[in-house]
Amino acid sequence: MDNKEELLQQFENSLLSYDAEAAVKAAQAIVAAGIDVKTAINVATATINQIGDQFQKGDIFLPELMLAGEAMKGSMDILSAALGASGGGKRGSKAVIGAVSGDIHDIGKNLVATYLSLKGIEVIDLGVNVPPMEFVDKAEREKANIIALSALMTTSMPYQRDVINILSEMGLRDKYYVVVGGGPVTADFAVEAGADGWASNAVAASILCERLIAGGQRPPLPKTLIEE
Numbered sequence: 180m181d182n183k184e185e186l187l188q189q190f191e192n193s194l195l196s197y198d199a200e201a202a203v204k205a206a207q208a209i210v211a212a213g214i215d216v217k218t219a220i221n222v223a224t225a226t227i228n229q230i231g232d233q234f235q236k237g238d239i240f241l242p243e244l245m246l247a248g249e250a251m252k253g254s255m256d257i258l259s260a261a262l263g264a265s266g267g268g269k270r271g272s273k274a275v276i277g278a279v280s281g282d283i284h285d286i287g288k289n290l291v292a293t294y295l296s297l298k299g300i301e302v303i304d305l306g307v308n309v310p311p312m313e314f315v316d317k318a319e320r321e322k323a324n325i326i327a328l329s330a331l332m333t334t335s336m337p338y339q340r341d342v343i344n345i346l347s348e349m350g351l352r353d354k355y356y357v358v359v360g361g362g363p364v365t366a367d368f369a370v371e372a373g374a375d376g377w378a379s380n381a382v383a384a385s386i387l388c389e390r391l392i393a394g395g396q397r398p399p400l401p402k403t404l405i406e407e
Contacts, residue, residue, distance in 0.1 A: 181397040183214050189252070189296055197246035199253050205400075208253035210261045210407050219258055220299070227251055227297045231382060241290070242400045248296040255299045272392050274325035277305030278361075284331035287361060287381065289328060294385035300325070300392075311341040318355055319376035320323045327405045330361040339364070347373075356398045360384055366405045376404040383407060 180275050186209050193201035197331050209219045230247045233239045272296055278288050292302045303321050305313060318326050326346075328339040339359045346352040358376040369377030375398050376391055380386035387406040 186212055190219060191222055191226050197243055197250055199250040200314050202250040202254040206257040207213060216258050216262045235382060245293050247274060252296050260315050263332045268401045273301040273321060273323040274327050275303045275321060275323045276327040277309035277331045278307040279335050280308060280310050282330050282332050282335040283307045288329040290381040291384045294381050295388060298389055300383045300388060311345050313336055313344050315345050326355045328359045330364055333363045336364060352399055353397055358387055370403045373399060374403055375400045380405040
């Protein structure tokens, strides 16, 4: 095994063992060795997808998933910075997420935030019971490109629509992909509210956001993306 393969293997192992410190050191070593950063990012992506599959199957649990997210975040910060410095990168994706007004449930929202982090998307978590205008203000300040709205109560669902309406009224709708989800939130509601996407669970939400980013279409999308 040559030095490149050895460093990439160490990086993969650090993520599989949820070791944030080791993941950061491995990423730093990869950059210092002059290894193509995109190769390391591909290794990280495949490894995180493997961890996500383990979670879905019940082989690991939420604490391990969140530790893996921390390891991924720390190492991706280093790799993304190196990619940008090499001239081969572009501005990273950033999502503002929260449970809308009147909703204090955060487990589902937290899980989505974790999965987005695992995918290399920077997450700004506003918490729960977040007023519509706060989503807009934070997205503007942080220069985000995704706004993710969670609602676990039917009485809170209209606030998801309110965020979209405020963006439209302020002439900002074409700056953000807006995705909605939560127990009572249906695909039909997402379409009616004018969201760019709806997902049925946390894993699907992370895949949805990847699809939106990779698609490169300017929001709002003419047809809501549905991810089961």
